[in-house]
Amino acid sequence: VAxxxxxxxxxxxxxxxxxxxxxxxxxxxxxxxxxxxSHGVPAGDxxxxxxxxxxxxxxxxxxxxxLGVVDPGVGGARLPIAARTTGGRLLVGPDNGLLSLxxxxxxxxERAVVIDSTEVVLRPTSRTFHGRDVFAPAAAHLAGGAELSxxxxxxxxxxxxxxEVPRGDIEPGGTSASVLSVDRFGNVALALTGDEFxxxxxxxSAVLEVRTPDRVARxxxxxxxxxxxxxxxxxxxxxxxxxAIGRNGGSAxxxxxxxxxxxxxxxxxxxxAEPKTQPRGSAGT
Amino acid sequence: VAxxxxxxxxxxxxxxxxxxxxxxxxxxxxxxxxxxxSHGVPAGDxxxxxxxxxxxxxxxxxxxxxLGVVDPGVGGARLPIAARTTGGRLLVGPDNGLLSLxxxxxxxxERAVVIDSTEVVLRPTSRTFHGRDVFAPAAAHLAGGAELSxxxxxxxxxxxxxxEVPRGDIEPGGTSASVLSVDRFGNVALALTGDEFxxxxxxxSAVLEVRTPDRVARxxxxxxxxxxxxxxxxxxxxxxxxxAIGRNGGSAxxxxxxxxxxxxxxxxxxxxAEPKTQPRGSAGT
Amino acid sequence: VAxxxxxxxxxxxxxxxxxxxxxxxxxxxxxxxxxxxSHGVPAGDxxxxxxxxxxxxxxxxxxxxxLGVVDPGVGGARLPIAARTTGGRLLVGPDNGLLSLxxxxxxxxERAVVIDSTEVVLRPTSRTFHGRDVFAPAAAHLAGGAELSxxxxxxxxxxxxxxEVPRGDIEPGGTSASVLSVDRFGNVALALTGDEFxxxxxxxSAVLEVRTPDRVARxxxxxxxxxxxxxxxxxxxxxxxxxAIGRNGGSAxxxxxxxxxxxxxxxxxxxxAEPKTQPRGSAGT
Numbered sequence: 098v099a100x101x102x103x104x105x106x107x108x109x110x111x112x113x114x115x116x117x118x119x120x121x122x123x124x125x126x127x128x129x130x131x132x133x134x135s136h137g138v139p140a141g142d143x144x145x146x147x148x149x150x151x152x153x154x155x156x157x158x159x160x161x162x163x164l165g166v167v168d169p170g171v172g173g174a175r176l177p178i179a180a181r182t183t184g185g186r187l188l189v190g191p192d193n194g195l196l197s198l199x200x201x202x203x204x205x206x207e208r209a210v211v212i213d214s215t216e217v218v219l220r221p222t223s224r225t226f227h228g229r230d231v232f233a234p235a236a237a238h239l240a241g242g243a244e245l246s247x248x249x250x251x252x253x254x255x256x257x258x259x260x261e262v263p264r265g266d267i268e269p270g271g272t273s274a275s276v277l278s279v280d281r282f283g284n285v286a287l288a289l290t291g292d293e294f295x296x297x298x299x300x301x302s303a304v305l306e307v308r309t310p311d312r313v314a315r316x317x318x319x320x321x322x323x324x325x326x327x328x329x330x331x332x333x334x335x336x337x338x339x340x341a342i343g344r345n346g347g348s349a350x351x352x353x354x355x356x357x358x359x360x361x362x363x364x365x366x367x368x369x370a371e372p373k374t375q376p377r378g379s380a381g382t
Numbered sequence: 383v384a385x386x387x388x389x390x391x392x393x394x395x396x397x398x399x400x401x402x403x404x405x406x407x408x409x410x411x412x413x414x415x416x417x418x419x420s421h422g423v424p425a426g427d428x429x430x431x432x433x434x435x436x437x438x439x440x441x442x443x444x445x446x447x448x449l450g451v452v453d454p455g456v457g458g459a460r461l462p463i464a465a466r467t468t469g470g471r472l473l474v475g476p477d478n479g480l481l482s483l484x485x486x487x488x489x490x491x492e493r494a495v496v497i498d499s500t501e502v503v504l505r506p507t508s509r510t511f512h513g514r515d516v517f518a519p520a521a522a523h524l525a526g527g528a529e530l531s532x533x534x535x536x537x538x539x540x541x542x543x544x545x546e547v548p549r550g551d552i553e554p555g556g557t558s559a560s561v562l563s564v565d566r567f568g569n570v571a572l573a574l575t576g577d578e579f580x581x582x583x584x585x586x587s588a589v590l591e592v593r594t595p596d597r598v599a600r601x602x603x604x605x606x607x608x609x610x611x612x613x614x615x616x617x618x619x620x621x622x623x624x625x626a627i628g629r630n631g632g633s634a635x636x637x638x639x640x641x642x643x644x645x646x647x648x649x650x651x652x653x654x655a656e657p658k659t660q661p662r663g664s665a666g667t
Numbered sequence: 668v669a670x671x672x673x674x675x676x677x678x679x680x681x682x683x684x685x686x687x688x689x690x691x692x693x694x695x696x697x698x699x700x701x702x703x704x705s706h707g708v709p710a711g712d713x714x715x716x717x718x719x720x721x722x723x724x725x726x727x728x729x730x731x732x733x734l735g736v737v738d739p740g741v742g743g744a745r746l747p748i749a750a751r752t753t754g755g756r757l758l759v760g761p762d763n764g765l766l767s768l769x770x771x772x773x774x775x776x777e778r779a780v781v782i783d784s785t786e787v788v789l790r791p792t793s794r795t796f797h798g799r800d801v802f803a804p805a806a807a808h809l810a811g812g813a814e815l816s817x818x819x820x821x822x823x824x825x826x827x828x829x830x831e832v833p834r835g836d837i838e839p840g841g842t843s844a845s846v847l848s849v850d851r852f853g854n855v856a857l858a859l860t861g862d863e864f865x866x867x868x869x870x871x872s873a874v875l876e877v878r879t880p881d882r883v884a885r886x887x888x889x890x891x892x893x894x895x896x897x898x899x900x901x902x903x904x905x906x907x908x909x910x911a912i913g914r915n916g917g918s919a920x921x922x923x924x925x926x927x928x929x930x931x932x933x934x935x936x937x938x939x940a941e942p943k944t945q946p947r948g949s950a951g952t
Binding site for chain 1: 671673675680700702703704705706707719722723726727728729731848850851852890891892893903905906913916
Binding site: 386388390395415417418419420421422434437438441442443444446563565566567605606607608618620621628631 | 677678679680681682683684685686687689690691693694697710711739740741742743744793794795796799800
C-alpha cells in the first residue's frame, strides 16, 4: 500500500497549481493519500514553509513522504532534491533550506539525490513549474515504493542548504522577537520559544508590555483566550510551541498592526495596577 | 472499512490548521475519507456552522461522522463532546451548540460523552487547538469503528447546548429577516424559509421591495437567476431552502451593501408598474 | 475500481458548495478519488474554465472523469450534459462551452447525453445548484462504472456549444493579446502561444516593450524568473504553453496594473541600450 504524501506549498488555492500536482500524483500513485498541510505559505517564504514542515511531523502519518514546494528560484541553479533521513523518512523539494528544519528534527539526512531521472521527471519539463514536472512525480514515485536512488544521482549531504529560525534577543525582563506568522484569527506567533520566554522572566509578570514599532499595549500571560477578559490581549504558548499574542474574541494582529517580519518587544511591567504604558482602553481604539 | 468524516470548521485555508487535522486523521484512520464541507465559516460563527452541518445531511455519506470545529471557547469551560443520535449517526465537536441543529434534524441525541480518554486525546494537549488534539483524533477513532464509550465518560443529554435559528418577523405583506450568509457570487441568504415567505404573502407579489438599513431596491420573485433581466434582483428559494436575494449576472450583496447579520425587510408593492420605491436604475448606482 | 473525478468550478472555497458536491460524490461513489483541479475560476468565466480543463489533460489520470461547473445559466435553457470522446474519455458539465476545449483536444465527442435520469438527478432538484443535484451525481455514476446512456437521452453532437480562445493580433515586430489570467505570484498569462510569439519575431529581440492601456515597461525574453535581474520583467513561455510576463522576485501584475481581459501590446525595441520607452527604474514606481 502506498505511503501518504504531505504536501506544502506557497501556491495558494486560487490557481490550478495545487490541483495539477494532485493530478500528477493521481497518475503516478493512484493509491497514495495526499494530505494538504498548507498551500497558504506567503509567496517565496522558505523559512515559514520550513517551520511548518518541521512542526507537522508529530501530526502526520509516520511514513508519509514530505513534499515541499516553496521555490522562488525555480528553474535556476538550486537543485531539486529528495532525501532520506537516518530514520527512513523521505522528503522532496528544492534545495533551498525548505526541508532542512524537518530533516534536522528527524535526525539528519542519510542520503540525498538530485531528481533528474527521465523515468521520473515529466517531459517536456517547464522551467517555471517544477512542482508539477519534478517534485510531484518524485514524491509519487517514493510514495509508491520506489527507491531513493531511482530518482537520480547522489549529492553530498554536507552541501545541502539549511535555514535557521531567528532567535529572540533575550535579556532579563524583556525580549525582542520577530513575528513568524499571523493566522486567520489574528493570533501573532513570535520567533520565541516558551523556554526563552521563561529565561527572560516574562512568565513571572502579571502584566506584560507589548511594543511594536508604533504601538504599545498591555497583555496578560495565560494559556488560552478565555483566560483574559473579552477584548484583552493574552500571551500564551501556542499549539506549535511558539510564544504568541492572542486576544479574547478578537484579532490581536489588528489591535497591534502586526505583520510577519515585524519586531515586537515584550517587557515585564513593574506595577500592573498602574502601568506606565498606555492604558488598555485606549490601546483598543 | 472506515466511515467517512465530514469536516467543517472556521479555520480557513490560509493556515495549516485544517491540514494538521487531516494529518492526525491520516495517522489514526488511514482509510477514512475526509470530506471538507467548508472551512470558510466566519471566525467564531457557531450558528452559521450549525446550519451548514444540518443542511449537509442529505448530501453526505449516510454513515459519515460529522466533525465540527467552530470553537471560540477552546480550552475553556465548554466540553469537547461526541454524540450518537437515535439513528446511529455520530457527531464530534465542542458543546457550544455547533452540532445541535444537525442532531435535532437526525432525531435527537441518544448518548453523549465527554472526550477525555488518554487513548484518544493527544498528549501534550494544547489549550488552543483542540481540533488537532481532541476533535480530529476522536472523529478518527469513531470512523475507524471505535465505540462512543471508548472516547470518555457519558454526559447528560439534557444538559447539551443548543442554538436556535433566528426567525423572520412575519406580518401580512412584509417581513424582516437577518442575513445568514453572503456567498461568493453575492447571493444573500436570509433567515427566512419558503413557508414563512408564503405565509407573509410575498410570493403573490409580482415585484418586491427590498429594504436594508440604508438602501431600497426592487426584486422580482423567481426560481433562478435567469428568470429576471440581467442586473436585476431576484428573490428565490435557494438550494438550502432559504429565501435568498440573487442578481442575474451580478452580485446582489454589492448592490444592497448586505453583510451577515444585517436585517433586511421584504415587502409587497401595490403597483408594480409604478413602484413607490426608488427606480431600479438608480438603485444600482 | 472507480475512476477518479477531476473537479473544476467557480465555486471558490469560502462557501460549502465544493464540500457539498464532494459529499454527494462520497455517497454515490465512495471509492472515487476526487482531484480538485481548481475552484478559483473567476465567477462565470466559462472560457477560463474551458482552458484549464483542456490544459490539465496530460496531468490527470488517463481515465478520469472531467467534471466542470462554471454555470452562470444554471436552471435556465442550457442543457446539463455528459459526453464521451472518441478516445473514451468522459466529461460532465453544462452545455455552455466549458467542456469544449477539452473534448476537442481529446479528439472530439462521440456521444453526448442530457443528464435527466431520475436514477441520477437528486430530487427535489434545485434550480440554482446543479453542481450538487445534477453534475456531481452524474460524475459519480460514471466514475463508478455506469454507462453514459444510463444518465439520459442522447443529444446531437453537432448542436453542442463550443468556445474559442481569443487569438493574438500578430504583425511583424509586435502583437496585441488579452490577459488570460493573473496568478498568485503576479504572473500575467496572455492569450498568445509560443508559436505566435516567434512568428511576430518577438523572440529575436533582446528587450521587449510591454504596453498596457496606461503604462509602458521593458521586459527581457527568458525562460525562467531568475534569467533577469531582481525586479525586472521577463517574458517567457509558461508551464501551460502561454506567453506570460513574470518578474524576478515580484509581481508583474502589480507593476503593470494587469487584470484578466486587459489588452497588452508587446513590441520589439530597436535599441535595447537606449530604449525609446520609459526607463525601467521609473516603470517600477
